[in-house]
Amino acid sequence: MHIKSLVAETEKSKAPSFSFEYFPPKTAQGVQNLYDRMDRMNNFGPKFIDITWGAGGGIAELTCEMVVQAQAVYGLETCMHLTCTDMGLEKVNDALQKAYKAGCTNILALRGDPPRDQESWTAADGNFQYARDLVKHIRDTYGDHFDIGVAGYPEGCDDNKDEESLLDHLKEKVDMGAGFIVTQMFYDADNFIRWVGKVRERGITIPILPGIMPIATVPPDWMAKLEPVKNDDVAVREIGKTLVAELCKKLLANGIHHLHFYTMNLAQATRMVLDELNWTPSAENPLKQALPWKQSKGFGRRDEDVRPIFWRNRNKSYVIRTQDWDEFPNGRWGDSRSPAFGELDAYGIGLTGTNEQNRKKWGEPASIQDIANTFVQYLEKKLETLPWSESGLAAEADPIKDDLVALNKRGLLTINSQPAVDGAKSNHPVHGWGPSNGYVYQKAYLELLMPPYLLEEMISRLDDFPNLTYYAVTKNGQLKSNAPSDGPNAVTWGVFPGKEIVQPTIVESVSFLAWRDEAFRLGVDWAHCFDANTPSRALIEGIMNEWYLVNIVNNDFRENSTIFGFLEGLEVKDLAVPVTLTA
């Protein structure tokens, strides 16, 4: 979506509106950490993020790569910076094409800082000299595909302090087709407001997004307030956040609707300002989500509105394994389930973390009880991840947590679940998603690993449980099911004013078989965190080779207890007996 449209929506809705800027880190680990942080910070509710241009060398590549990841995998509306500095036409076109393919529709076109070894800036032969040239080129090449942002300098820029001349440049950039203005950071609200007046006097009507730096270099009159605590980082942040929040409030009171935060790749300072503004999501003011899972903004992927439940805790690998699909399943899934899921050896699908890290996290189990204890720790939120879950247990699991713990204590290892929801309001703080004034529903779902003799006992009970459907499969693909058809069973849906029923989460056989590959692979990866001929390796490999991966849906979406009643009394044999190594 174009940033000018996002800002226009904001003006209408009067809801908080802000965006986050990140820059490409220098190390691979830094990049991974930043993705995680961007993902978490997305929960604050930014309307978009932007990623600065890593001028020169491999960092430029990294900007493009980060835009792809942010759009496709993390589902963030992303604006890509692009600078003239050191960039020939070919490089510019290459970057634009990558952004286009990533589904990115916003570019911030900048002249860029001069390379360090040059005092002032002249373009290389045949390269773009001014941002306005870059704006014109993007507009000429891509028409209206991209919304184009340009920089505004309310306090002058390093090599030009002449306000009128800078306003002339701004007007030129706007005339070339810019759709919004992002300003440099500032702390002087009054000056900014005065400057906005001058911009408007020039007949420039596009949105102006003030750049806010949560705390960094501070204006002299703020220093006095910070002086008494200058050696106390926590206190500086505390006072700083109040000062920045006051700045923000002043801007908002003066007709600014959207704030652009320079996060410096840090979460806390920005979060504190948002808290101070009362803008972070809360039970009273939950983050609005269009669907119960985070949508990808990838190219051709924006209309995706249904996913199998199996990847609920593995969003990223689902996106990677389906990235080559021409069309995403929607509404009716029959035809669209045919595209093959991507291979398991693609980057990012296996277990992450080093063997040592994983042994530390999940222990060195010698018995099924040891593994069960690790699962219980996860359910009790003492562990953030499991091999099958990239993030902590969702709040919605609370009503069934005790039942899940009990199952695991009996050796039935639960790797995914959702509770029943019978028509919660769409703005419900835990279960809600989708437009206002709707109702959302879920069928209770449980996915677990169990040994064959317990599966047999489970299946023998089915006659007494007409509302339950299940699929069970072994690592080598032996599938059992009582589902009435191979087709999809909608397990999450919503009813909204003036719309069809939205059915974003399903259970069905084709994707379950694809998920099986991944689920058993994750288990095998975990086993391989331990040396050959260790009890832990033998134990986990044994489970992967012999047990079933089972999913159960309670089709009566009005209650949670049936599934647990169905499994009552089932218990793994020799729970606490340590595995013994043969030969």
Add this chain to the structure above:
Amino acid sequence: MHIKSLVAETEKSKAPSFSFEYFPPKTAQGVQNLYDRMDRMNNFGPKFIDITWGAGGGIAELTCEMVVQAQAVYGLETCMHLTCTDMGLEKVNDALQKAYKAGCTNILALRGDPPRDQESWTAADGNFQYARDLVKHIRDTYGDHFDIGVAGYPEGCDDNKDEESLLDHLKEKVDMGAGFIVTQMFYDADNFIRWVGKVRERGITIPILPGIMPIATVPPDWMAKLEPVKNDDVAVREIGKTLVAELCKKLLANGIHHLHFYTMNLAQATRMVLDELNWTPSAENPLKQALPWKQSKGFGRRDEDVRPIFWRNRNKSYVIRTQDWDEFPNGRWGDSRSPAFGELDAYGIGLTGTNEQNRKKWGEPASIQDIANTFVQYLEKKLETLPWSESGLAAEADPIKDDLVALNKRGLLTINSQPAVDGAKSNHPVHGWGPSNGYVYQKAYLELLMPPYLLEEMISRLDDFPNLTYYAVTKNGQLKSNAPSDGPNAVTWGVFPGKEIVQPTIVESVSFLAWRDEAFRLGVDWAHCFDANTPSRALIEGIMNEWYLVNIVNNDFRENSTIFGFLEGLEVKDLAVPVTLTA
């Protein structure tokens, strides 16, 4: 669906299974009456119907035409009879092609009776002589498309009383590819059971459907029982039904699962037998419907699973106006709404009945109040039809009936409605549809005619009713709406075990505009039942020319009252003032 599959399902489910045979009537009015009767008798729940072959002349054409209508318009699974009598290869192929195009998948292949002027039967040159030749030809030409039935003669046939020879012929027909046997009528159950034994001894394993004639010529031992009442038709029927029901019970007790009734185009005698068997649908044993509206069995139409609500009381015209669609909307409607709706001048779309009949039915209104009274009579079930409704008010309207009456008494003419349903069980006797163990839902819906000044007042109230969406349109196409998009609003849906959410009824703008043409046309047709320069004509034409057709959906499917509260106090001006003719 093939009859052999229907019978196989029956054996599994142990549910009552029967079929009805009809013959082509001699007059056009007779045909129309028979359609109506077939439609009503379909509510008894036959698994299929069959239509006999009108050998010779235009009646053969009529058989084909009736098969098309029964399949496509009335949604009846139909078996077409086809005889050798007087039929050349070309005629046979023509009839088969028509059946194929009608979506018919069952043929009963018969030799047929000899023409009246011939004592015994010889085929014309090059024509089929025996039913087995016809069976072979159908199988050779159409492969497995058609299931083919053949006749069985447990009591011999007119020109051959030799049982062994008839069994030889039967075996030949089966060997040529017949899939089921329908027997001539009989009343001697013991003989039939003996005969079935002989059929099975020949190695014939396909289903045998006994032909049951509710009452006609009766065996001598029945005569004694009927003798005392032979001049009392009602009493004959009463005793007859008991005798026939006993016959049926005996057959069922002897391994027969499906009964084939020769209805003689009459409803009552068959119904009485079904009643006696306790097979007619009741509140405890409701007729199962796959969707809330009757599906068409037309060619390429069996997968249709969504329709606009507007034609709810005009099934037939919807089928006619969409019969050229290559694809029927399903699940996601965006693409499929594009095919144009057929023209209004096609046969069967305008108002039926003669002008005189219609004036008699709906009166000669001189004021809006007079019209309103006619509508109220319909709501109170004193009238079977209205110009916009082909059949009586559905039982589901009961909970909102008083509100509808009140609206009409204030001059707001309601032409369609459904009450809210918040998760009724799918086997609910009034609201239920679809597979067992599901839940069905409806949003309250109301469609009515109202003058512009009331529409204006209605629209001004909308801010206080965030859950309501409406469309309003005049005869010449002026459209108003507050719907969030042109796309479909699902107003009926169902949640079933192991399936996606089924959404069979929608409201959306494209089809509403097509319905508008028809709705105003029906009103104009009604006006034209009155001579020019009569008050009734002027009154109804005035309404058609000036008023709006309005539909309202209450998106909160948990309650009915909001729509009526929304319209509270709205009343047409000069309700009782008779229209005056100008010049």
